[in-house]
Amino acid sequence: MLLLLLLTTIFLTSVWICRWIWYERFIKFAQFPQLPPSLLWGHLRIYHEVMQSGSLDRDHDHIFSQIHESLGRPPIVLFDYRPICRPVLVIANHEVGEQISRSSKQFRSSVPKLGLSFLEPVIGHTSILSAEGEKWKALRKTFNPWFSLQHLMSLMPSILGKIEIFVTQLDALSVSGDEVSLVTLTTNLMYDIIGNAIFDIDMDAQHLEPGHQGELVRAFNDLINAYWDDKIHLPWFFTPVNALKRRRLGNRVHRIMKSIVRRKHEEHLWRQQQQRRTNGYEKRPQPQLPPSITLLSLQETTHTGGILTPELLDQTCDQLRTFLLGGHDSPSATLAWAFYELSRTPRAQAAVHAELDGLFGPGRDAAAVRTALASPTEGPDLLRRMVYVEAVLKETLRLHPPASTARYSPKGSGFVVRLPTTGEELCLDDLILYNCSAIMHHDRGVFGSTANQFMPERWLMAEDEKNTNQRTIPPSAWRPYERGPRACIGQEFARITMRVVLAVVARQYEFIKVGIGALARDASTGLPILRPDGRYEVDSQVYTVNGRFFSATFHRARRLRRALGKAGKMTKDTTN
Template identity: 40%
Template sequence: MAFLSVLLAALALLLTHFYLKLRHRRLKQFARLPQLPTSLVWGHLRLYSEFRSRGPIDRHPELVFKDMHDALGKPPLMFVDMWPASKPVVLLTSHELAEQMARSSSKFPFSPPKASAIKDLVHLTGQQSILTSEGQEWKRLRKTYSLAFAPAHLMSLLPCMVEKLTPTVACLTAFSQTQQSFSLFNVAASLTIDVIGAVVMDEEFHAQIDCGSSPQSEIVRLFFEILQTYTSRHSQRWWTILFMEKKRRRLTRQLRPLLEDLVLRKFAEYRQQMSSGNEPAKPRSILALTFSAGGETEPTPEAVSNACDQLMTFFFAGHDSTGVLLSWIFYELSCCSRARDCVREELDALFGKDTRPEIVQEALRSEAGPSLVRKMKYISAVVKETLRLYPPASTARILQRDGTVYRDSPEDFVPERWLDAAGAYPASAWRPFERGPRNCIGQELALLEACIVVAVLARHFDFTKVGLGALERDDEGRVVVDDGGVSRPKSWLYPMYQITAKPVDGMMMQVCYST
């Protein structure tokens, strides 16, 4: 009996301690931060669920946070307590505050640490990824790869990037003949994988298998299988977590030896080239430049493992963000005939009236290619405006639509805002690649690739959205266009969470030759 009394007393003390700690955490610790009314038991989980139910339930969580932020009166920051579902977070919706957070400080000399959730992507990025590393290790990796991603070096790789568009053109040509609907994101992501293979590794991956190219690389097949364990709808259900983790481990064990063999083979090619004393016949890949920077005569197991981690990171981050970017670019151009006409006029001025993709590709492969890319002012503005509205990989969806910065058109697609806009908008208010020391190392590659793809495809093909986001038409089936050259969708095409923010339907399109 005495033991039971002690046990009950201990339980009462434990519950009291838990209650007081929870009460302090929920109601006092962050009480000074702007936030919606919180619950002692649920924090903001119940409110989040209520706001989520007001729209498509599979929309990106940041869109739910945006609705909550609007309801709170749009303060410069907002506290959201989602514990125990996730850690409490502070959403910075002011570009000034975001800029302060991204800077180096005495406490965080290389910027604040990454969120712990990013460690969940270890099977996509590797253990020592530049994306997840901290401190001196991150600094070393950044220094090793920064020169390889410099704009001047990327421009030297322009011909091999342009070459990868040939299967894409063939793929779109086939779709234009059959009028079959297709996922533009899948086409763009496969193209980007092939570009990354050429630029980063000087390797043919044949990711564009649906476009009639050679058999797909086993590396690409396994990578996409791992990716599916994160992005499929089944992977987001709590009862599948253990099964999905087991599957990721199995696929990773199959992928790593293939990557290691690739790194060793490329190192042997690099060493043979250096020992011969001959200048390379073409610009070096990013991997070859890192061999040169490392100065090793023999690759150590640690160096090989590290290189594999970075290759996986570039695969994941590069294909995903650029694929999303290209999807939204062609969607917005299909909605905004004014912008589409301006893009085509600029391309006519640069490449002549012949709109065939091979003509543009030939010009971009020539010595004049870099100069032509630099003259794509309006296309660059289109890319920049698309990234403002649809940042694929960061949390800038609220910040970059700030009406106090972008004034009367924060929700509209207006590429013209970036033409001769020096000083018109604070640099810190545009941050799709983030800012500060840990900004995206591959941003120049993404921007360059987007400009090239638009240049080759935008005049030759017309894209038409089907399903969600399809445009309004009149009684005769013609797209309705307002005085500003903008067409309105019949339904909302929204992003959903699949590691990054992807179009909910994969950007289902039909394509035809432009008239």
């Protein structure tokens, strides 16, 4: 009797489990566009099959785009990754993405960020990137003034000083003709620029030999490189050795940063004491903003009697690590892509040269351009008038967005979005929501038949109010820094820096791709093959690897002005 009861219980339980799994796999999300799911594996197996059909190291956004295209380009696509993680809803339409990133009744500062525990070794556990609610508001309020346009312009001399080192490297490479990874050059440049802004120190990053770089640069690079593998999105228990390695490298970075912050705090206290000795205790007006983000963060010590508490030290280091990550990675990848796209598009390259000639005068070298941009009166106006240069950067960010945002609507929140195509309303609770800008930025409904082409002119047409016949690009369709209350706090810093780099470098050097993505040449003439769309044909397509410009890409560089009239050679990928 007991055996019969036990067998009956096992049978009924098995039936219930099978029905529950069937419901979860085939019924619960049936209204969402998706690939055919497997009862046991959901979409894991078919996703793996699609991944195997192309380059195995390509970024996940490429795979999402391929699947999205195969399904007829719906506004959303569901990926059921259980039991690895919660189902992921890839947002492929900018109007739906806007509903997620903007304020709503349920979420005043937009849908909450997805937990970033896997990034804790890089950004810490109190980062502005992962903070929510009042903690996030307080951090944002602290740092917003520092990223204002007026303050950022005061950083121009230090930015230009770092670019001078970059130009010196390009000069040496143009003489030697050596092949070099442009991403490495731009990454080192951005390390120097953002490092000076964050810490007010020389990070000594611009060396091709890593052993010659500063300690923090080497440690941070080691940590970042521990993330660039094909298992980056798997839970830690699938790769415990790698997880431990990241934790160890993260602790090393944290120790170095704590040492820097302590030293800066001591220097700050010493300066205050010197001022008191010199001026007595007479109150004197202080500058509105300190010269570095570190000192801005240390203003919180006024609430602790000048004492740098362990809690404040850790929180400060977490924010500095976050800004170091975002401040060097996205701009460096964008610059590399911009130089590559210009090298493939002679029309755009000529337009950049013409605009810069008009602003700075034809034939002026990099030093003269830096002098003009460093002028407090002339510099801001010159940056504002770089209309085509800005269009090049916007188009580069459209085709090659450096990052997207992932959100999570908790179960029971009742968060609903409306699909623009059908008007259907869907509840997105307990789903990971991934605003895939790589798909949104190629939307033919917005960007037309040239959605996959590099065409900076589209942004000039979009901003021309008199040109009423041209297609209007909705602001929400361009979201490389994401949008809404939690848009990237450092986007203006990135845009200014990239414009300055292009202004100094674009007329002086021309980059030619070597290896993957190299220009195809006519067998009889040896000249590049110009396509009907005004771009040069290439032997193979360059692609992104885990958010990075393909790491094995190399370029050669030659001074453009020095070889004027000759076939110049040149070298050269996160929201808060």
